[in-house]
Amino acid sequence: MMLGQNEDSEQLKIVKQKYGFDKSLTTQYFYYINDLSPLSFHSKKEDDYTFYNSKKYSGIEVFSLANTSVVLKFPYLRESFTKQGKKVSQVLTETLPNTFVLAVSAIGIALLLGLILGVFSALYKDTFIDKTIQILSTLGMSVPSFFSSILFAWLFGYVLHEYTNLEMTGSLFELDDYGENTNLKLKNLILPAIVLGIRPLAVIIQLMRNSLLEVLNQDYIRTARAKGLSEFQIIKKHAIKNALNPVVTAISGWFASLLAGAVFVEYIFGWNGLGKEIVNALNTLDLPVIMGSVLIIATLFIIINIIVDIIYTLLDPKVKLE
Numbered sequence: 458m459m460l461g462q463n464e465d466s467e468q469l470k471i472v473k474q475k476y477g478f479d480k481s482l483t484t485q486y487f488y489y490i491n492d493l494s495p496l497s498f499h500s501k502k503e504d505d506y507t508f509y510n511s512k513k514y515s516g517i518e519v520f521s522l523a524n525t526s527v528v529l530k531f532p533y534l535r536e537s538f539t540k541q542g543k544k545v546s547q548v549l550t551e552t553l554p555n556t557f558v559l560a561v562s563a564i565g566i567a568l569l570l571g572l573i574l575g576v577f578s579a580l581y582k583d584t585f586i587d588k589t590i591q592i593l594s595t596l597g598m599s600v601p602s603f604f605s606s607i608l609f610a611w612l613f614g615y616v617l618h619e620y621t622n623l624e625m626t627g628s629l630f631e632l633d634d635y636g637e638n639t640n641l642k643l644k645n646l647i648l649p650a651i652v653l654g655i656r657p658l659a660v661i662i663q664l665m666r667n668s669l670l671e672v673l674n675q676d677y678i679r680t681a682r683a684k685g686l687s688e689f690q691i692i693k694k695h696a697i698k699n700a701l702n703p704v705v706t707a708i709s710g711w712f713a714s715l716l717a718g719a720v721f722v723e724y725i726f727g728w729n730g731l732g733k734e735i736v737n738a739l740n741t742l743d744l745p746v747i748m749g750s751v752l753i754i755a756t757l758f759i760i761i762n763i764i765v766d767i768i769y770t771l772l773d774p775k776v777k778l779e
Contacts, residue, residue, distance in 0.1 A: 556730035575665025597659035626727030
């Protein structure tokens with residue numbers, strides 16, 4: 458695929474040697490681990506794959522062993538197969554910030570509306586308000602993102618375009634009509650952020666409602682009422698804070714999932730993020746980009762979970778004691 462019409466046995470041999478495809482799968486795997494490792498080993502022989510790859514990044518040579526040098530470097534995710542030798546790290550650097558902005562906006566919308574609707578649903582338990590909120594949240598949880606993306610893009614970007622002034626597709630930064638300058642288009646963020654936030658919104662509503670109902674039945678809430686505190690003060694100062702733990706857990710998981718799961722939303726809305734890049738890489742078999750994206754997403758999951766564990770200690774003193 459990379460050679461196209463120029464393919465011949467000699468060119469094919471050069472490409473295989475360049476990417477290490479002439480080695481066994483086991484050797485190729487350890488080559489990849491070597492590229493990822495901050496401390497990696499490189500041969501001084503010019504015909505060796507590790508020698509060729511060591512020229513692709515700047516690192517500090519720690520020491521040498523015979524014909525091998527040990528180098529301290531940043532993890533090397535290799536180069537894209539389809540972007541003319543462009544580094545995968547550069548591809549991710551260009552697309553990940555857009556996905557991060559989209560995910561933060563989506564989780565922000567879900568958190569704001571979810572907490573408000575969850576509290577209302579708990580306070581008006583078994584009333585018309587509660588049942589309406591429950592039906593809408595169940596519907597939001599059930600609708601797949603690719604369907605809601607198409608529906609919202611068609612309805613608000615096409616049918617109601619005259620009133621909303623929103624486009625069916627578009628990214629955060631777009632070229633002007635002359636193709637020279639890049640302009641910030643915040644309105645393009647509205648539809649994909651809402652669509653991406655629908656499912657976490659539904660989950661947060663359910664969790665906040667159930668958690669708040671459980672907290673409101675605790676002894677210390679009855680004591681607060683007996684002391685004469687108003688219902689508003691009880692909800693604000695005592696109940697909501699103690700009901701947030703399961704919500705924080707959900708937010709952490711969903712935020713990490715949004716970074717990974719924005720694939721359909723980004724592709725349908727034409728949002729130039731990591732999700733759209735993954736789809737394009739899958740279509741063109743750009744394996745380094747796919748592997749690099751998966752590794753970045755996995756790393757973000759770990760980091761976010763660590764941050765959530767720290768937040769727990771701020772919300773619940775018992776966690777800190779244990």
